[in-house]
Amino acid sequence: MRLLTQTFLLLKKDLLLELRRRESLMTMFFFGTLLLFVFHFSFDLVPDRVAEMAPALLWLAFLFTGTLGLAQLFEAERNNHCLEALLLSPMDRGALFLAKTAFNFILMFLVEIVVFPLFWILFNLRPWDVIPYLFLVTLVGTVGFCVLGTLLSAVTLKARARELLLPLVLFPLMIPVILGTIRCMETILRTGELGDALPWLRLLIGFDVIFLTVGVLIFDWVIEV
Amino acid sequence: MGAWGFVFLAYGIVWCAILIYWLTLKRRLRRAETELAQLRASQESQKNVQT
Amino acid sequence: MAEISKTSVKSKGYLGALALIGVLLGLYWGLLHAPPDAYQGEVQRIMYLHIPSILTAYLSFFLVFVGSCLYLWKREKRDDILAYSAAEIGVLFTALTIIEGSIWGKPTWGVWWTWDARLTLTAILLLIFAGYLMLRSLTEDENRAASAAAVLGIIGFLDIPLIHMSVYWWRTLHQPPSILRPDKAPWDNVHPAMLTALAINFVAFVLLYFYLLSRRFRLGEISEEIKARLLNRDH
Numbered sequence: 001m002r003l004l005t006q007t008f009l010l011l012k013k014d015l016l017l018e019l020r021r022r023e024s025l026m027t028m029f030f031f032g033t034l035l036l037f038v039f040h041f042s043f044d045l046v047p048d049r050v051a052e053m054a055p056a057l058l059w060l061a062f063l064f065t066g067t068l069g070l071a072q073l074f075e076a077e078r079n080n081h082c083l084e085a086l087l088l089s090p091m092d093r094g095a096l097f098l099a100k101t102a103f104n105f106i107l108m109f110l111v112e113i114v115v116f117p118l119f120w121i122l123f124n125l126r127p128w129d130v131i132p133y134l135f136l137v138t139l140v141g142t143v144g145f146c147v148l149g150t151l152l153s154a155v156t157l158k159a160r161a162r163e164l165l166l167p168l169v170l171f172p173l174m175i176p177v178i179l180g181t182i183r184c185m186e187t188i189l190r191t192g193e194l195g196d197a198l199p200w201l202r203l204l205i206g207f208d209v210i211f212l213t214v215g216v217l218i219f220d221w222v223i224e225v
Numbered sequence: 226m227g228a229w230g231f232v233f234l235a236y237g238i239v240w241c242a243i244l245i246y247w248l249t250l251k252r253r254l255r256r257a258e259t260e261l262a263q264l265r266a267s268q269e270s271q272k273n274v275q276t
Numbered sequence: 277m278a279e280i281s282k283t284s285v286k287s288k289g290y291l292g293a294l295a296l297i298g299v300l301l302g303l304y305w306g307l308l309h310a311p312p313d314a315y316q317g318e319v320q321r322i323m324y325l326h327i328p329s330i331l332t333a334y335l336s337f338f339l340v341f342v343g344s345c346l347y348l349w350k351r352e353k354r355d356d357i358l359a360y361s362a363a364e365i366g367v368l369f370t371a372l373t374i375i376e377g378s379i380w381g382k383p384t385w386g387v388w389w390t391w392d393a394r395l396t397l398t399a400i401l402l403l404i405f406a407g408y409l410m411l412r413s414l415t416e417d418e419n420r421a422a423s424a425a426a427v428l429g430i431i432g433f434l435d436i437p438l439i440h441m442s443v444y445w446w447r448t449l450h451q452p453p454s455i456l457r458p459d460k461a462p463w464d465n466v467h468p469a470m471l472t473a474l475a476i477n478f479v480a481f482v483l484l485y486f487y488l489l490s491r492r493f494r495l496g497e498i499s500e501e502i503k504a505r506l507l508n509r510d511h
């Protein structure tokens with residue numbers, strides 16, 4: 001499909017750029033780890049409390065780290081009239097949306113895959129066998145974050161105080177993902193299996209599907225010169 | 226505060242707020258309409274000068 | 277153009293008068309005529325404000341959605357003005373809903389605020405409205421502001437049912453709606469005079485809402501024309 005080919009092209013470009021300079025990835029990674037330390041000092045995480053708060057702390061760390069990545073999402077295009085050039089080309093704008101979302105997702109995935117076990121080890125959390133389930137839930141939530149984040153990153157592109165405005169408009173709309181991921185992870189930790197958490201997981205997947213579709217359809221009007 | 230106190234507090238705040246908003250709207254409208262009338266008048270006279 | 281504005285001014289006058297009559301009737305029915313609730317006492321009368329408020333707040337958001345969709349589709353300025361106006365008035369009614377709910381909550385639950393489903397959802401709605409208005413005022417180019425806000429309006433509206441579901445699943449402490457009970461007929465639960473009071477206040481609020489909306493819309497139209505004329509003059 002043309003849409004997918006174009007998406008891959010654009011994604012490859014962003015990945016190449018990132019691979020060469022690694023600015024976004026490094027800053028996000030360090031910021032995520034730093035937040036874990038800040039949480040440790042702020043919440044005075046004694047062993048029995050950590051298990052309860054783990055999903056929330058972890059997801060908050062990812063949320064703030066991800067917001068950092070979002071602010072830089074269209075940075076490359078802002079210089080040298082790259083954005084205008086992209087828009088003038090016969091690319092489907094839905095492809096631009098998918099590519100940016102995928103790029104952000106890959107960055108976050110790389111950060112999460114390191115920070116997640118790090119968190120588990122640093123705070124001596126016990127159950128190791130549920131980690132695959134927890135990571136799966138995190139990924140589904142991350143998709144939702146990247147989708148909505150990319151959309152709103154583009155929407156706020158030409159606004160003043162963009163670094164403040166983006167979280168301001170993003171976080172209320174992210175509430176289903178925040179609630180869903182954390183409650184889902186808590187349920188998994190409590191029951192040791194996926195069963196009871198399924199309604200939440202379905203909500204998350206629904207969220208992802210809805211806004212992925214909306215994003216692809218609506219991106220024509222989001223990005224304008 | 227008695228029960229009626231709460232009721233009057235709620236009703237009071239609500240209707241005051243709506244009243245204030247309505248008055249603010251009126252003021253904004255009046256200013257805008259004056260400005261528009263001035264603009265229209267000056268542009269009409271400019272046209273008359275040109276023709 | 278002058279003739280159109282004259283007739284619209286007249287019809288707005290009627291709407292305003294009707295709204296005022298509705299509000300006064302609603303006040304009489306709600307504060308004097310309807311009996312106090314068997315359990316909540318007089319405090320229940322706040323519900324005659326609270327329920328219409330929240331419904332008009334949601335109506336507002338729906339209009340933001342409609343205006344946003346139409347604007348992105350047809351690019352006519354009046355749809356954008358509709359969305360902007362509905363958002364501004366929506367913020368007002370949403371904020372009032374929260375205040376009313378809080379004041380009702382104090383004698384009923386003993387606290388000014390709880391994080392139960394309905395209050396939380398209303399607060400979230402307020403945040404989304406506020407974000408919409410902030411996006412508009414912070415985006416410098418007018419046309420881009422309109423498009424950006426329209427996209428945000430659509431995304432926000434589509435997100436609301438999801439936010440609703442997630443918050444409700446998480447919190448269920450707020451009393452179930454006493455009128456809309458699936459097993460009983462609406463009039464079984466509530467004294468008829470109270471239902472009438474609620475109905476009158478609801479109609480009054482809707483009339484008031486549309487009156488304020490029409491005025492705000494007119495302001496938007498005039499601002500647009502001013503901008504257009506200034507633009508013409510400078511070129």
